[in-house]
Amino acid sequence: MTTVYMDNNATTQVAPEVMEAMLPYFHDLYGNPSSAHTFGGQVGHKIREAREKVAELLGALPDEIIFTSCGSESDNTAIMSALQTQEGKNHIVTSRVEHPAVKVLCSHLAKNGYRVTEIPVDREGRLDMDHYKESLTQDTAIVSLMWANNETGVIFPVEEAARMAKSRGILFHTDAVQAVGKIPIDLGNSSIDMLSISGHKLHAPKGVGVLYVRKGTKYAPFLIGGHQERGRRGGTENTAGIIALGKACELAGEHMEDENTRVKALRDKLEKNILKKVPRSRVNGGGAERLPNTSNISFESVEGEAILLLMDEFGICASSGSACTSGSLQPSHVLRAMGVPFTMSHGSIRFSLSIYNTEEEVDFVVEKVPPIIERLRELSPFWKPEEEACATGT
Numbered sequence: 118m119t120t121v122y123m124d125n126n127a128t129t130q131v132a133p134e135v136m137e138a139m140l141p142y143f144h145d146l147y148g149n150p151s152s153a154h155t156f157g158g159q160v161g162h163k164i165r166e167a168r169e170k171v172a173e174l175l176g177a178l179p180d181e182i183i184f185t186s187c188g189s190e191s192d193n194t195a196i197m198s199a200l201q202t203q204e205g206k207n208h209i210v211t212s213r214v215e216h217p218a219v220k221v222l223c224s225h226l227a228k229n230g231y232r233v234t235e236i237p238v239d240r241e242g243r244l245d246m247d248h249y250k251e252s253l254t255q256d257t258a259i260v261s262l263m264w265a266n267n268e269t270g271v272i273f274p275v276e277e278a279a280r281m282a283k284s285r286g287i288l289f290h291t292d293a294v295q296a297v298g299k300i301p302i303d304l305g306n307s308s309i310d311m312l313s314i315s316g317h318k319l320h321a322p323k324g325v326g327v328l329y330v331r332k333g334t335k336y337a338p339f340l341i342g343g344h345q346e347r348g349r350r351g352g353t354e355n356t357a358g359i360i361a362l363g364k365a366c367e368l369a370g371e372h373m374e375d376e377n378t379r380v381k382a383l384r385d386k387l388e389k390n391i392l393k394k395v396p397r398s399r400v401n402g403g404g405a406e407r408l409p410n411t412s413n414i415s416f417e418s419v420e421g422e423a424i425l426l427l428m429d430e431f432g433i434c435a436s437s438g439s440a441c442t443s444g445s446l447q448p449s450h451v452l453r454a455m456g457v458p459f460t461m462s463h464g465s466i467r468f469s470l471s472i473y474n475t476e477e478e479v480d481f482v483v484e485k486v487p488p489i490i491e492r493l494r495e496l497s498p499f500w501k502p503e504e505e506a507c508a509t510g511t
């Protein structure tokens with residue numbers, strides 16, 4: 118059975134070119150970049166090159182790039198740094214729909230004396246900008262808002278939000294883990310102070326990430342240790358991972374157009390045809406600006422987990438909720454924040470495509486999914502075919 122992988126917001130395939138670029142750093146070129154000898158030094162040179170490639174994709178300066186181990190570390194570092202460098206300011210502004218890397222950290226901080234404001238979203242997952250503006254106060258240490266939502270793909274107006282924060286002297290961090298490589302980013306012309314990336318979301322391996330810190334931003338390291346990353350993140354560098362991420366960023370720049378044309382068209386075709394064939398289904402966040410690769414579809418009166426299991430029989434990989442929350446039967450916090458009714462949020466599936474998906478795969482999914490939903494609805498005690506479509510349904 119072949120695998121139809123449409124779970125790219127959970128993780129991506131390492132690109133063959135990335136694999137090729139990183140492999141020598143496991144065997145032939147395994148030196149420590151901090152070593153004084155030439156053998157190690159040549160690795161240091163490749164890390165500098167990778168830093169330049171990441172900076173180029175972001176429109177940043179190479180010195181503004183700090184390599185980390187993952188998106189979660191980058192998010193934690195940004196928020197903790199802002200709190201440490203601004204003693205006395207104890208307020209954090211974030212949103213209700215952040216990834217656990219930000220959300221759970223903020224809940225932890227709230228239990229430890231910090232004040233946290235979570236900005237609500239509307240039915241389409243759009244940020245309530247009036248509420249946001251009102252939430253910024255004299256004691257706000259940092260705003261942390263995701264660029265694009267991992268479950269729905271909904272894009273927040275982070276540039277506008279960052280300008281508002283900056284005009285009040287507040288640091289602005291964005292979790293851009295899902296945005297980088299999918300939509301253009303230019304930090305050269307931006308008010309964003311810090312930004313997080315995760316390698317495994319853009320065809321680099323797991324175990325490498327980046328925190329961008331704008332030049333001049335007050336910063337305190339999270340991992341304290343050696344002088345690596347100019348004293349901003351202790352720990353011997355994940356050389357192969359960093360070189361891989363540099364290559365992945367170079368490729369992401371080259372593939373940006375394909376992502377926003379062909380991949381977007383595939384996503385739109387998938388969505389349109391599933392909605393056409395399945396009554397009482399809806400796209401969550403479909404009315405908002407979204408990433409080109411993500412589609413979160415709710416099917417009324419069916420269990421997301423059951424849909425996943427039946428799709429798995431055909432080799433179709435997708436998610437219900439985010440990968441981190443599936444396993445629990447709680448509907449996703451993102452869909453709940455959007456006010457998606459229980460009967461719809463429980464049966465939501467996230468399809469997330471990449472440049473490696475094909476039209477044949479989309480046609481295959483469009484053929485297999487509708488009978489799966491029909492079969493599950495026949496078994497569901499909640500399914501009332503004669504009832505009016507639920508208010509949110511189509």
Ligand code: PLP
Nearest residue numbers: 187188189216218267294295315
């Ligand atoms: N932020 C977002 C929006 C994500 O989607 C993820 C991963 O799913 C993370 C942060 C965490 O990244 P990592 O898995 O590299 O820690």
